[in-house]
Amino acid sequence: MTGQAANERDEPFTFVIDLHGVLRLAPRRSEHVACAGGDPVLSAGEITFSHEGGRWSVREIGNQSTGYCPAVTSWPAVAIALDHAGIPHPGAFTHPITFRHCPRCASSSIVKDDHFVCPTCDTPLPST
Numbered sequence: 367m368t369g370q371a372a373n374e375r376d377e378p379f380t381f382v383i384d385l386h387g388v389l390r391l392a393p394r395r396s397e398h399v400a401c402a403g404g405d406p407v408l409s410a411g412e413i414t415f416s417h418e419g420g421r422w423s424v425r426e427i428g429n430q431s432t433g434y435c436p437a438v439t440s441w442p443a444v445a446i447a448l449d450h451a452g453i454p455h456p457g458a459f460t461h462p463i464t465f466r467h468c469p470r471c472a473s474s475s476i477v478k479d480d481h482f483v484c485p486t487c488d489t490p491l492p493s494t
C-alpha cells in the first residue's frame with residue numbers, strides 16, 4: 367500500500383448486487399453487509415475501475431466477501447447489473463475465490479491453491 371499517494375479512483379471498491387439486481391458500491395473498507403443494508407444479495411466482492419478514453423470500465427473484479435461468501439457462479443448477476451449500469455466488464459471474475467464452510471468448526475474460509483484445509487481447525491474441507 368502506498369497510502370495517501372495512491373489515486374483514490376484506483377482503490378478497489380466494495381460492491382454488492384442487491385436482490386433487485388442493482389450494483390451498489392462502497393469504499394473498500396466498508397463491510398459488505400453494511401453496503402447491502404443487511405439484506406441478502408445476489409453477489410458481492412471487490413471491484414476496481416479504470417477510466418480511459420472518457421469512460422469507465424471494470425479493470426478487476428473478484429467475489430471476495432467474507433460477509434457473504436458468494437459463489438463464483440454468481441457472476442451472471444454481476445454481469446447483468448454492470449450491463450444495466452452501462453459499464454464494460456471482463457466477462458468473468460478476474461479474481462475468482464472459492465469459499466468453503468468447515469464441517470467441523472463452521473467457519474467460512476477462502477480456499478487458496480487447491481489447499482482444502484480449514485485454517486482455523488485444520489479439518490479437511492470438501493472439494494466440491
Ligand SMILES: [Zn+2]
Pocket residue numbers: 468469470471472473484485486487488489
Ligand atoms: Zn474448521
